[in-house]
Amino acid sequence: MIETIFNIIALAQGTGSSNPFSGPYLLYTLLYIVFIGSFVLMFFPGFQQKSQVWFLSRDVEQKLTMIENYLKDSKSVSEKLLKDKGFPDPKSFIDRVIDRFVIDPVGVEPTDIINRMKLLIRSNEDTVRDMITRIQPNIDPVSRSEIEVSTEVMSALNLIYKVIRHYLLMAKKLNSIMIMYQLQMVAPIYVKMAEAYDKAQKVFLQGIPVGDGLGPLVASRFLMKTDNKWTASKDTVAGALEFEQRRLVVVKAEGPMATVGTPGEAVQNVIEKEGGKVTRIITVDAALKLEGEDTGSIAEGMGVAMGDPGPEKIAIERVAVKYNIPIDAVIVKMNMEEAITEMRKEVYQAADKVVEYVKNLILERTKPGDTVVLVGVGNTAGIAQ
Structure with a gap:
């Protein structure tokens, strides 16, 4: 032939x-x-494996290039933002914050690990904030929050790029087809994640509400009906109003800045202020959906609905245990991209449904004269109170 x-x-x-x-x-x-x-x-030892590694690496390298392009775009967006805000040397600032990290506290001895974690997380946030205000002392809170979010997105993209690159070079160095196979399988997922982060950065800089703002949006629907508002904790506000002969205290991150606030500490302060006389805590948050589930679908459960590393969530759990307060959770489902980019129509419409859902929960599970704490968890970018 x-x-x-x-x-x-x-x-x-x-x-x-x-x-x-x-x-x-x-x-x-x-x-x-x-x-x-x-x-x-074909009969020489290792030739077949080397050829497979070579072909697989070409595919992974293409994905890595896509992630690198998203990183470069994020850097250019951040640099332009810093220039617009009057930073004299944007590149120097970017170089300082892009590789910042927080080392987890010692877990072998778990005693007081939450307070140690809280200290590290808060200290890191305060340090970045101080770096910004030291360069630009008169910067307004909204612009400052835009820079903070922009640096977080940039750092996340930088980490994704470096990790994928690390395992690609390691697989080549060791001529490991197993590492390369695994890398080829997960690389498309991280490309999708990088694309979502890239979109999110632009959305946050426009001050547009994101999907994760579902909780704060629900809370704001209640807070708009009262003038009795106060600062409950760092970057977090609370307000009290009367609802069907019940006292309703609503907590959310302070908008319209792009922040999630400190809702755990705020709830703790509110309940202590009420003398522990709280009948129920209701938490509302966005939650990642499984493939096949509808965006904007609502689910109800028990516990603190909050995607937190630990300090804020456990603060609510501890005060709830102290005063024996049940905790209800109401979530609205969406995927990661929908959570960190502009709020979809389905999510916005779900907010009205959740408001009615919460009202029904209060009427079903409390009685006149009770005090209820409602927590709208999430990033409150573009959502005031």
Whole structure:
């Protein structure tokens, strides 16, 4: 079969020369050598694995390039933002914050680990905030929050890029097909994640509410009906109003800045202020949906609905245990991209449904004269109170 193919090629060349070094015969010889050489190499130890690693690495490298492009775009957006806000040397600031990290507290001795974690997280946030205000002392809170979010997105993209690159180079160095297979499987997921972060950065800088703002949006629907508001904790506000002969205290992050506030500490302060006389705590938050579930679908359960590393969530749990207060959770489902980019129509419409849902919960599970704490958990970008 192969000889027939070579003969056809030779005839197509239109020559009848018998010279072994003439066009068709030379082509025949070269192709024959390549074919035999490839066939023989297949039996050499490691050749097959090396060739597979090479082909797989090409695919992973394409994905890594896409992530790198998102990182470069994020850096350019951050640099432009800093220039617009009057930073004299944006690149220097970016270089300082892009690789910032927080080391987890010692877990071998878990005593007081939450307070240690809280200290580290708060200290890191305060340090970045101080860096911004030291360079630009008169910056307004909204602009400051935009820079904070922009640096967080940039740092996340930088970490994704570096981790994928690390395992790619490691797989090549060790000629490990197993590492390369795993990398090829997860790389598309991280590309999708990087794309979502890239979109999120632009949305936050426009001050547009995001999907994760579902909780604060629900809370704001109640807070708009009262003038009795106060600062409950750092970047977090609370307000009290009367609802169906019940006292309702609503907690949310202070908007319209892009922040999640400190809702755990705020709830703790509110309940202590009420003398522990709280009948129920209701938490409302966005939650990641499983594939196949509808965006904007509502679910109800027990516990603190909050995507927190620990300090804020446990603060609510501890004060609830102290005063024996049941905790209800109401969530609205969405995927990661929907959570960190502009709020979808389905999520916005779900907010009205959740308001009615919460009202029904209060009427069903409390009685006149009771005090209820409602917590709208999430990023309150573009959502005031």
